[in-house]
Amino acid sequence: MHAEGSLEIAAAREATWDAVTDPEVLASCVPGGGSLVIERTGATVFTLRGRIGQGFLSLPVEGQVELSGLRRPSVAQAGLHGSLAGTSLDATMLLALEDVAPGSTRLRWAADSSIVGPLAGMAQPYLDREGPGAIERTLECLRSRLEAGPQGGAA
Numbered sequence: 001m002h003a004e005g006s007l008e009i010a011a012a013r014e015a016t017w018d019a020v021t022d023p024e025v026l027a028s029c030v031p032g033g034g035s036l037v038i039e040r041t042g043a044t045v046f047t048l049r050g051r052i053g054q055g056f057l058s059l060p061v062e063g064q065v066e067l068s069g070l071r072r073p074s075v076a077q078a079g080l081h082g083s084l085a086g087t088s089l090d091a092t093m094l095l096a097l098e099d100v101a102p103g104s105t106r107l108r109w110a111a112d113s114s115i116v117g118p119l120a121g122m123a124q125p126y127l128d129r130e131g132p133g134a135i136e137r138t139l140e141c142l143r144s145r146l147e148a149g150p151q152g153g154a155a
Helices: 013-020 023-029 120-148
Strands: 002-009 037-042 045-052 059-071 074-082 086-103 102-115
Touching: 002 120, 013 023, 013 086, 013 102, 013 120, 023 037, 023 045, 023 120, 045 074, 059 086, 086 120, 102 120
Parallel strands: none
Antiparallel strands: 002 102, 037 045, 045 059, 059 074, 074 086, 086 102
16 A cells, blocks of 8 residues: 655644654554554554454554654654554555644655555455545544644643
8 A cells, every 4th residue: 555645734843743753642543543552662662552443344453663764853754564463564654744834734644555464365455445544534633633732632
């Protein structure tokens, strides 16, 4: 899967950076990701496990997330290596933040992912179809929290 997009957030770039580089904040916005458990295992490395998705399409996921290429408050990259329902999953996401106006940030993103294993033939088309929307919903949730201010949980 490859997807990309951008959105404007009515929040300062520093606050947006803090949110997009906090795996717990992001995990809380993943559709159906309320059961994700995030543990820091290094300065920029985290493990995750739990379930993502909703209803009968809720699947077990586990893996390691590493933040890299960090150039505060402008660029970050996240890489995930793990498994989704027992099938190997690799994903990367590049985030670029820029000031649009005082207190407003443009977030540009690009994501790539691949699935390898026994379920790849079924899972990859699903990911290709549903993945971009899930990313957009995650970032919309993040935007809503940032724009709500400190009571929104991310700022």
